[in-house]
Amino acid sequence: MLQPFNYHQPSSMEEALSLMATLPGPKKVLAGGTDLVPALRRGELSPAHVVSLKQLAEMREIKIKEGRVHIGALVTFSQLAEFRPFRGPHNLLAEAALQVGGPQIRSQGTIGGNIVNASPAGDLLPPLVALEAEVRLCRAGGERVLPLDEFLKGLGRTCIEQEEILTEAVFPVLPGQAASSFVKLGRRNSLAISRISMAAILVPGATGIIEEARLALGAVAPKPVRVPRAEALLKGRRPDPSLLEEAVTAVAETVAATLGDRPSAPYKKVAVRGVAREALIKAAPQFGCKL
Amino acid sequence: MKKRGIGVGCMFYGIGNTGMPNPAGAFLDLTDDGTVLVLTGCADIGQGSSTVLAQIAAGELGVNIEDVLVVAGDTGVSPDAGATSASRQTYISGNAVLLAARQAKEVLLEEAAGIMAAAASDLCLRDGHVWRAGEKTPLTVKEVLAACRKKGKLTLGSGWFNPETTGMDETGRGAPYATYSYATQVAEIEVDTETGKVSVLRLVAAHDVGRAINPKSVEGQIEGGCLMGIGYALLEEVKLTEGRIGNPRYAEYLLPMSLDVPEIHAIIVEEPEITGPFGAKGVGEPALIPTAAAIANAVADALGVRFYDLPITPEKILAALSAKGDGSARMGEIT
Amino acid sequence: MNRRGSGCLKDGPGVIGRNCRRVDGIAKVKGSAFFAADRKIDGMLLARVLRSRVPHAVLNKIDARSALEVPGVVAVYTASDIPGENRVGIIVKDEPVLVDDRIRRVGDALALVVAESEEALAAALPAIKVWYEELPGIFSPAQAMAGGAPAIHGQGNIQSVTRIVKGDADSALKEARVVISRRYTTQMVEHAYLEPEAGLAAVEDGQVTIWASTQNPHYDRREVARVLGIGQNRVRVVQAPTGGGFGGKLDISVQCLLGLAAWKSGRPVRMVYSREESMEFSPKRHPCVIDYTSACDGDGRLLAVKVKIVGDTGAYASYGPATLKRAAVHASGPYQVPNVFIEAYCVYTNNPTAGAMRGFGVPQVAFAHESQMDLLAGALGLDPFTIRLRNCFQPGSATATGQRLIQSVGIGQTIEQARAGAVQLGVLGGKR
Amino acid sequence: MKPFRFTATINGRPVDLPVNPHRRLLDVIRDDLGLTGTKEGCGEGECGACTVLLNGRPVNACLVLAPEAAGCEITTIEGVAPEGGLHPIQEAFLEAGAVQCGYCTPGMILAAKALLDKDLSPTDQAIKTAVSGNLCRCTGYIKIIEAVRLAAAKLSGEGDAV
Known part of the structure; x- marks a missing residue:
């Protein structure tokens, strides 16, 4: 049984924003509900008002325009996983979406919820950080756009304000020749919380060298982290097994520094090597081959 | 790096409670139209006992299973069958139902013997007919039932069975179970030496169940047991702090799910138990028992490092691998 | 009289050995099987238990007056409302239905609230005031067995000891070629059946009927009758379709509380555990510490085993003595082991109760004895199948308890067939 | 808190009833509509026992606030079988021995249906993925996976060949 609250189902963005601006007392935005409803059931949250975004159909769309991908906050994990244009360079998003929960959670849970929850283990966050995504936050009479990395404050905290609604995530389209991957390590193969995850984007140049590398790790810090040392190391070089080892070591060293002495550190310091290795090979099979 | 390993686990398991009486009773009504009602206290909790008991009654009375209705686990109408535990219900309640069926059948066969001028011991029931010396006769069960009723004879049965056991004395001597089931499982696993993750690839599970009354149901028990055993070996642990459970939710107490399932090859071995109903023993618990042992041995085979505490988690594996070489991986000492 | 079923292998044509469909299958695939939580009776009340959040304490007083003022609350029952005996347990009657003197674990039932709605229950539970005096807790068998440890149940904390002695294990160890000693530890495990505990009780014509998710309706009947102080003939327990048990639904959960509530209130009462309640308060698989020494000769034949098993049964005995x-x-x-010395201790602590779980103590010892077999095989360079075949029971073998096995001894067959199966599948290659 | 008017189509039939907005779709289905085939196993989306189809997609009814499902087409286990008969998936579950305690079964069947409504020749991996949000503690999933494979064959008219 959930504790009672007032429920609102605005039929337009304006109405939603005006409710957010005017409703008194604690309020929560309801998107997919897969995290909010259990929190209500456990009594961890007891908002006076729940504002449902159900009717805001425009937030359910994925659009590609002017070189940027716009993903509405209500886009579900299933939608992301099934979105055909994400089969190519952007497949890290589809792969990450497919690793979330099980089919039921994926039909319901949304990208907006995943971002605003800001769990260190949020599956979509490393891909979005690697994609250098921004988030749009709207309020009555205004909006702001923030880089995701800046928006996330770590351990479930973000810089969203009480009256704001996150409406979309936006990122630049990757070049056509780019390849990407997402790898998640959980205790089991579905309905698992990520223990370590990694998103990798590699942009090859004309001669087969790596022109650009972007790596983002999840669940090793209060929020997803990029690995600049490993990215720099990969840049301008050709993927092969020895470069892989260098990169994996660079990732592991960065993680060791991030983890400090938390209880999971001894495990994660080592295990991240396996995750990084798999992610890099998935993004560029040449890493795995003896050339 | 991924390393494969193979491990073996064996077990035996006494069917029924340990060294103490644990009877089960059953009532059976062979009704006028030849259909059968079985009343049993045996709780079917999903393992399929009601189906197996229906098969046993049908088998003894020579009717179709569709003609048997089992009313189970209602103390208002059914006799005590003891607990659904100790892998005992097929063997013990199975025998109780068999005996109840036999008692009802004896009335019927005696009547049939009179009609046919034959010895009751030469007769049996099959497909709704009376058979004599292996040959079908035109006499139907329904006709015999009608003849019984005409004389005021009811075809009811009651049966109870208590496995023959003795208690254990203070040095443990005794025969605590009437029969034992046996099993051997072979596990093939793969360990990722970087993440410590163990994947069970294949399990071969050979179980001596005496006789499989319902083979598919036996396989179902074995497969389910194997998966529970995988959870025991690798995943599951109730976390306690000062008597308080820290992970009382499915989100925190993880069970294996469909994507974690290996190939499971169940092999049913039948070494009939002469005191069992149609030779049957039990399988419910044996299904789970050797799995963790086999997996632990497979992990040791893969890594050359043995684990002495369950569950074998990725953390323990990586810790042990990093300690390997400093003598932590001991082999058997030879004296 | 002890009657034996006969083999009767000549009978049972067709239907025995056939994959008949489950007799309860259609209702289950259609969703029409009525589990206990699906059942409703007009005028039905709902019940929920107030449970202890501390592991060990003397209970002084419960004041439910404010809870009774919550609209919709019909009654709050405590130990003094129990008309019969306030102790249940399959082997030892050591567990209170509602605590009357001492709290021995987190989750002990203190009071039972009966109300018209979930909302009323939710408001009433926190309104009950409980006074208790906390006692130091004992959270491991080692602590419980140590000299001077406070007794959780009056006598010492060792609930039971089982000893099996055959031959002379110590002498045999001296003669052995290989001796291996190891300590094995196993964890506490949850049954995690999909259906949380649930039941519904109603009183009619002086008989209380309880529909419950259970593995043993006749045991439930005995306990409910004792607790209510009425004849067993006036208690009817109907096992509702039960969504798994694995041993965890052998103990009393909702049955006695529902019987009490329906008996006292005169109205039908239903209680359904949440998942958390089920996982926190149902019995568990015993965590064990197993010290195991095995010895064999140069051919890998077992000469002796010495085993000490300590199982943490938690606050109440439940099936603990039988499990150990x-x-x-x-x-x-x-x-076949000619010389055996085995000791198994069942020990009380203030941990959650451990009871019966599929395998009943044997998965724990199998982990140990099978690890030992591989260690012995490794020491002698024997194949794991070979050492097992060399030692396994045959018709005529005697077990550790001296029981002679006459027939239906299939262990050798299972080893051979598992090996053959593994070879056929390519799990085992030619190299072994 | 004011009741919300819950209008939806459940198992092909329109429903229209006032519902307090803090109630879950699961509560409406089980308590208000008496469709108790949908089971509650955990109340937090971790077991799939309460799986229903919402506009054809599988969801955990315990995670859906009732008003969120308003206007949707909802299928529960009671709406799967044709009048007086069984759906081929239900048949297949019986035939394959995929049912033990039966508590996960309705949710499993709906998760399978969500897959087979879109794909009649799923790979084993697709089948495992389709039921990867549904816990079963009895079967080891092997026979459930077999049942879905069998159901796919039945539905694509190859039932007898399997």
Whole structure:
């Protein structure tokens, strides 16, 4: 049984924003509900008002325009996983979406919820950080756009304000020749919380060298982290097994520094090597081959 | 790096409670139209006992299973069958139902013997007919039932069975179970030496169940047991702090799910138990028992490092691998 | 009289050995099987238990007056409302239905609230005031067995000891070629059946009927009758379709509380555990510490085993004594061992109760004895199948308890067939 | 808190009833509509026992606030079988021995249906993925996976060949 609250189902963005601006007392935005409803059931949250975004159909769309991908906050994990244009360079998003929960959670849970929850283990966050995504936050009479990395404050905290609604995530389209991957390590193969995850984007140049590398790790810090040392190391070089080892070591060293002495550190310091290795090979099979 | 390993686990398991009486009773009504009602206290909790008991009654009375209705686990109408535990219900309640069926059948066969001028011991029931010396006769069960009723004879049965056991004395001597089931499982696993993750690839599970009354149901028990055993070996642990459970939710107490399932090859071995109903023993618990042992041995085979505490988690594996070489991986000492 | 069923292998044509469909299958695939939580009776009340959040304490007083003022609350029952005996347990009657003197674990039932709605229950539970005096807790068998440890149940904390002695294990160890000693530890495990505990009770014509998710309706009947102080003939327990049990639904959960509530209130009452309640308060698989020594000769033939098993049964005995006894009987595995010394201790602590769970102590000892077999094989360079075949029971073998096995001894067959199966599948290659 | 008017189509039939907005779709289905085939196993989306189809997609009814499902087409286990008969998936579950305690079964069947409504020749991996949000503690999933494979064959008219 959930504790009672007032429920609102605005039929337009304006109405939603005006409710957010005017409703008194604690309020929560309801998107997919897969995290909010259990929190209500456990009594961890007891908002006076729940504002449902159900009717805001425009937030359910994925659009590609002017070189940027716009993903509405209500886009579900299933939608992301099934979105055909994400089969190519952007497949890290589809792969990450497919690793979330099980089919039921994926039909319901949304990208907006995943971002605003800001769990260190949020599956979509490393891909979005690697994609250098921004988030749009709207309020009555205004909006702001923030880089995701800046928006996330770590351990479930973000810089969203009480009256704001996150409406979309936006990122630049990757070049056509780019390849990407997402790898998640959980205790089991579905309905698992990520223990370590990694998103990798590699942009090859004309001669087969790596022109650009972007790596983002999840669940090793209060929020997803990029690995600049490993990215720099990969840049301008050709993927092969020895470069892989260098990169994996660079990732592991960065993680060791991030983890400090938390209880999971001894495990994660080592295990991240396996995750990084798999992610890099998935993004560029040449890493795995003896050339 | 991924390393494969193979491990073996064996077990035996006494069917029924340990060294103490644990009877089960059953009532059976062979009704006028030849259909059968079985009343049993045996709780079917999903393992399929009601189906197996229906098969046993049908088998003894020579009717179709569709003609048997089992009313189970209602103390208002059914006799005590003891607990659904100790892998005992097929063997013990199975025998109780068999005996109840036999008692009802004896009335019927005696009547049939009179009609046919034959010895009751030469007769049996099959497909709704009376058979004599292996040959079908035109006499139907329904006709015999009608003849019984005409004389005021009811075809009811009651049966109870208590496995023959003795208690254990203070040095443990005794025969605590009437029969034992046996099993051997072979596990093939793969360990990722970087993440410590163990994947069970294949399990071969050979179980001596005496006789499989319902083979598919036996396989179902074995497969389910194997998966529970995988959870025991690798995943599951109730976390306690000062008597308080820290992970009382499915989100925190993880069970294996469909994507974690290996190939499971169940092999049913039948070494009939002469005191069992149609030779049957039990399988419910044996299904789970050797799995963790086999997996632990497979992990040791893969890594050359043995684990002495369950569950074998990725953390323990990586810790042990990093300690390997400093003598932590001991082999058997030879004296 | 002890009657034996006969083999009767000539009978049972067709239907025996056939994959008949489950007799309860259609209702289950259609969703029409009525589990206990699906059942409703007009005028039905709902019940929920107030449970202890501390592991060990003297209970002084419960004041439910404010809870009774919550609209919709019909009654709050405590131990003094129990008309019969306030102790249940399959082997030892040591567990209160509602605590009357001492709290022995987190989750002990203190009071039962009966109300018209979930909302009323939710408001009433926190309104009940409980006074208690906390006592130091005991959270491991080692602590419980140490000299001077406070007794959780009056006498010492060792609930039971099972000893199995055969031959002279100590002398045999001296003669052995290989001796291996290891300590094995196993964890506490949850049954995690999909259906949380649930039941519904109603009183009619002086008989109380309880529909419950259970593995043993006749045991439930005995306990409810004792607790209510009425004849067993006036208690009817109907096992509702039960969504798994694995041993965890052998103990009393909702039955006595529902019987009490329906008996006292005169109205039908339903209680359904949440998942958390089920996982926190149902019995568990015993965590065990197993010290195991095995010895064999140069051919890998077992000469002796010495085993000490300590199982943490938590606050109440439940099936603990039987679990540890069974663990002892099975500790030497399906092998002929001429010299055996086994001790199994069932120990009280202030941890959650451990009771019956599928395998009943044997998965724990199997982990140990099978690891030992591989260690012995490794020491002698033997194949794991070979050492097992060399030692396994045959018709005529005697077990550790001296029981002679006459027939239906299939262990050798299972080893051979598992190996053959593994070879056929390519799990085992030619190299072995 | 004011009741919300819950209008939806459940198992092909329109429903229209006032519902307090803090109630879950699961509560409406089980308590208000008496469709108790949908089971509650955990109340937090971790077991799939309460799986229903919402506009054809599988969801955990315990995670859906009732008003969120308003206007949707909802299928529960009671709406799967044709009048007086069984759906081929239900048949297949019986035939394959995929049912033990039966508590996960309705949710499993709906998760399978969500897959087979879109794909009649799923790979084993697709089948495992389709039921990867549904816990079963009895079967080891092997026979459930077999049942879905069998159901796919039945539905694509190859039932007898399997």
